[in-house]
Amino acid sequence: xxxxxxxxxxxxxxxxxxxxxxxxxxxxxxxxxxxxxxxxxxxxxxxxxxxxxxxxxxxxxxxxxxxxxxxxxxxxxxxxxxxxxxxxxxxxxxxxxxxxxxxxxxxxxxxxxxxxxxxxxxxxxxxxxxxxxxxxxxxxxxxxxxxxxxxxxxxxxxxxxxxxxxxxxxxxxxxxxxxxxxxxxxxxxxxxxxxxxxxxxxxxxxxxxxxxxxxxxxxxxxxxxxxxxxxxxxxxxxxxxxxxxxxxxxxxxxxxxxxxxxxxxxxxxxxxxxxxxxxxxxxxxxxxxxxxxxxxxxxxxxxxxxxxxxxxxxxxxxxxxxxxxxxxxxxxxxxxxxxxxxxxxxxxxxxxxxxxxxxxxxxxxxxxxxxxxxxxxxxxxxxxxxxxxxxxxxxxxxxxxxxxxxxxxxxxxxxxxxxxxxxxxxxxxxxxxxxxxxx
Numbered sequence: 001x002x003x004x005x006x007x008x009x010x011x012x013x014x015x016x017x018x019x020x021x022x023x024x025x026x027x028x029x030x031x032x033x034x035x036x037x038x039x040x041x042x043x044x045x046x047x048x049x050x051x052x053x054x055x056x057x058x059x060x061x062x063x064x065x066x067x068x069x070x071x072x073x074x075x076x077x078x079x080x081x082x083x084x085x086x087x088x089x090x091x092x093x094x095x096x097x098x099x100x101x102x103x104x105x106x107x108x109x110x111x112x113x114x115x116x117x118x119x120x121x122x123x124x125x126x127x128x129x130x131x132x133x134x135x136x137x138x139x140x141x142x143x144x145x146x147x148x149x150x151x152x153x154x155x156x157x158x159x160x161x162x163x164x165x166x167x168x169x170x171x172x173x174x175x176x177x178x179x180x181x182x183x184x185x186x187x188x189x190x191x192x193x194x195x196x197x198x199x200x201x202x203x204x205x206x207x208x209x210x211x212x213x214x215x216x217x218x219x220x221x222x223x224x225x226x227x228x229x230x231x232x233x234x235x236x237x238x239x240x241x242x243x244x245x246x247x248x249x250x251x252x253x254x255x256x257x258x259x260x261x262x263x264x265x266x267x268x269x270x271x272x273x274x275x276x277x278x279x280x281x282x283x284x285x286x287x288x289x290x291x292x293x294x295x296x297x298x299x300x301x302x303x304x305x306x307x308x309x310x311x312x313x314x315x316x317x318x319x320x321x322x323x324x325x326x327x328x329x330x331x332x333x334x335x336x337x338x339x340x341x342x343x344x345x346x347x348x349x350x351x352x353x354x355x356x357x358x359x360x361x362x363x364x365x366x367x368x369x370x371x372x373x374x375x376x377x378x379x380x381x382x383x384x385x386x387x388x389x390x391x392x393x394x395x396x397x398x399x400x401x402x403x404x405x406x407x408x409x410x411x412x413x414x415x416x417x418x419x420x421x422x423x424x425x426x427x428x429x430x431x432x433x434x435x436x437x438x439x
Contacts, residue, residue, distance in 0.1 A: 002249035015264030015346030020193035029209035038234030041241030042066035043075030048387030054203040067213035076192030077350030084185035095152030111381035124197030133186040142287035173278030243353035254411035262305035291438030355411035
């Protein structure tokens with residue numbers, strides 16, 4: 001009977017959440033409820049799982065539970081890239097095994113397609129656009145990464161465009177980068193707005209409870225989920241709460257709770273938009289994994305995202321927020337010297353659930369308990385598709401990608417403490433130091 005002593009408590013100033021359309025949060029759960037299906041976690045994975053369970057079992061109620069308000073947690077805190085291409089950082093060409101890469105591509109594009117269809121069907125105001133992405137570099141190491149990834153894309157047969165530094169200002173305004181690799185398949189979006197819209201368009205047989213933190217679980221028959229105001233008994237439980245899934249007694253010592261930091265500027269004035277130039281909506285990811293992700297948004301703000309911390313307690317760190325806000329300002333100034341007076345309106349952190357072998361978990365955890373966990377930084381597409389496919393697997397449906405996920409699922413074990421924290425923190429320090437101008 002695990003007691004969950006740590007629950008999500010994200011910091012307050014998430015720019016995506018505060019600039020997304022406002023919505024009325026659903027009430028917290030109270031009292032005693034029995035349901036056939038319960039899903040814990042109302043991010044991309046949980047929303048997709050609950051939706052598909054409701055469609056597969058239209059006569060059943062599906063209870064969806066989140067510890068915070070929808071759109072405020074992890075799924076509303078990423079950079080808003082719905083990426084289609086695989087990116088195996090452990091492979092020399094960032095593609096690796098071609099069969100795995102092709103199935104990963106199918107998964108990502110299935111997730112993209114599901115999200116695009118829901119946005120169109122329910123007219124979700126989340127500024128989703130098929131904009132592609134720029135992977136850009138300024139240091140020699142970054143240029144080498146782009147060249148290696150280009151070779152991998154050739155092997156995979158996927159289109160790309162190599163853009164020289166002199167041609168980048170016409171695209172993204174800044175003269176900062178030496179080279180970029182443009183791939184057309186990424187969709188850019190406002191993540192918190194998307195999550196809010198998905199929550200407000202769930203099938204009628206889904207009951208959503210927000211601000212309901214589960215504090216104890218009894219894995220009997222039925223499964224009993226307890227919280228401060230009552231309990232929920234469920235015949236079947238789906239865990240879709242990413243890194244917090246390990247708090248529920250499964251997959252111990254397999255997930256690294258990393259936090260990544262972002263800042264969102266105030267809107268650019270008309271004069272500043274002219275000074276910047278380039279296209280009105282774009283996204284850049286760094287060639288170096290410790291570099292900066294940068295976006296120009298639909299409302300003419302600039303997003304800067306960089307700097308990691310290892311938070312084994314899975315709580316945000318105010319000291320890191322203050323320190324990394326200064327790093328964001330420096331990164332911004334290097335890229336946009338033509339915008340010296342632009343300040344940030346918001347700075348926040350967001351959790352990443354990373355595993356040592358970059359594999360998440362998909363499948364059955366125990367009798368009557370299932371999970372789709374640990375998205376390794378690809379929650380928008382990967383979370384969506386694994387949540388829906390898990391619901392199909394539970395319903396007895398067959399799909400080649402379900403078989404692929406079951407065959408490749410499973411995070412590897414992590415070293416014990418204190419070696420884990422020493423190793424992770426040393427890796428972060430060295431990685432961010434050698435990133436140089438890419439940060």
